[in-house]
Amino acid sequence: MEPIVEGKVKTVYQGVDPEQVLIHYHDKVTAGNGEKEDYPEGKGKINNEISCIIFKELEKAGIKTHFIQYAGPALMRCKKVDIIPIEVVVRNYADGSIVRQTTIPKYTKFNPPLIEFYLKDDDKNDPLLTEDRLHIMGYRQLHQYKQYAREVNVVVSGLFEKIGIALIDFKIEFGVTADGLVVVADEISPDGCRLLAEGDKSMDKDLFRKGEGDIITAYSSILKSLQEIVNI
Numbered sequence: 532m533e534p535i536v537e538g539k540v541k542t543v544y545q546g547v548d549p550e551q552v553l554i555h556y557h558d559k560v561t562a563g564n565g566e567k568e569d570y571p572e573g574k575g576k577i578n579n580e581i582s583c584i585i586f587k588e589l590e591k592a593g594i595k596t597h598f599i600q601y602a603g604p605a606l607m608r609c610k611k612v613d614i615i616p617i618e619v620v621v622r623n624y625a626d627g628s629i630v631r632q633t634t635i636p637k638y639t640k641f642n643p644p645l646i647e648f649y650l651k652d653d654d655k656n657d658p659l660l661t662e663d664r665l666h667i668m669g670y671r672q673l674h675q676y677k678q679y680a681r682e683v684n685v686v687v688s689g690l691f692e693k694i695g696i697a698l699i700d701f702k703i704e705f706g707v708t709a710d711g712l713v714v715v716a717d718e719i720s721p722d723g724c725r726l727l728a729e730g731d732k733s734m735d736k737d738l739f740r741k742g743e744g745d746i747i748t749a750y751s752s753i754l755k756s757l758q759e760i761v762n763i
């Protein structure tokens with residue numbers, strides 16, 4: 532199969548159906564815009580399964596996504612979309628770049644959650660965008676993206692809350708289907724979330740970013756807990 536897109540940790544292949552793709556999640560993790568990388572065994576399979584569970588829950592809640600079905604270990608069948616090159620970050624509590632770049636103390640609670648837009652462009656280091664800049668860049672649907680992001684946050688925060696984990700922040704991407712529908716796309720996994728367990732224990736990619744622990748142990752425990760609650 533010919534890849535359509537080779538991402539940092541995923542490859543997208545054209546499906547047999549022209550309106551579908553197969554996404555392959557690799558056993559690879561990167562941080563700092565690809566400056567740091569590793570190849571943890573089993574990561575692709577775990578992230579695919581976590582992402583499948585989350586997308587299924589979003590669909591159940593009536594949120595449109597690109598997800599079609601689990602397609603085997605580390606494989607997800609999805610609707611083919613044009614990815615909108617904007618990363619939408621939802622913050623429930625302050626951590627990461629907002630703490631580094633402002634005077635806002637770590638774990639300040641945001642109520643309502645903050646919704647931010649970043650340009651998806653590694654060469655430019657994914658800069659934070661203002662709404663005025665987005666408007667000039669031609670994005671006229673910010674209101675809709677914000678509404679979807681809020682709805683995704685309610686479902687995903689609720690899911691993690693059920694397994695005793697606080698969703699500090701996360702990133703989502705949107706795509707446009709062949710019939711012009713905006714849907715939640717890409718992946719939703721501990722690679723693009725900050726997840727805090729009891730005792731302020733990090734359960735996400737910060738473990739790798741900061742060299743503070745094994746992501747496979749953390750991600751596997753999240754998957755196991757999610758599987759237990761969605762099978763009830």
Ligand code: TMP
Pocket residue numbers: 618620626627628629649657700701702722723724725
């Ligand atoms: P930040 O604190 O580095 O701005 O990131 C906020 C959240 O969004 C964090 O959970 C990581 C995620 N994120 C990505 O996964 N990819 C990105 O390119 C960006 C900007 C954020």
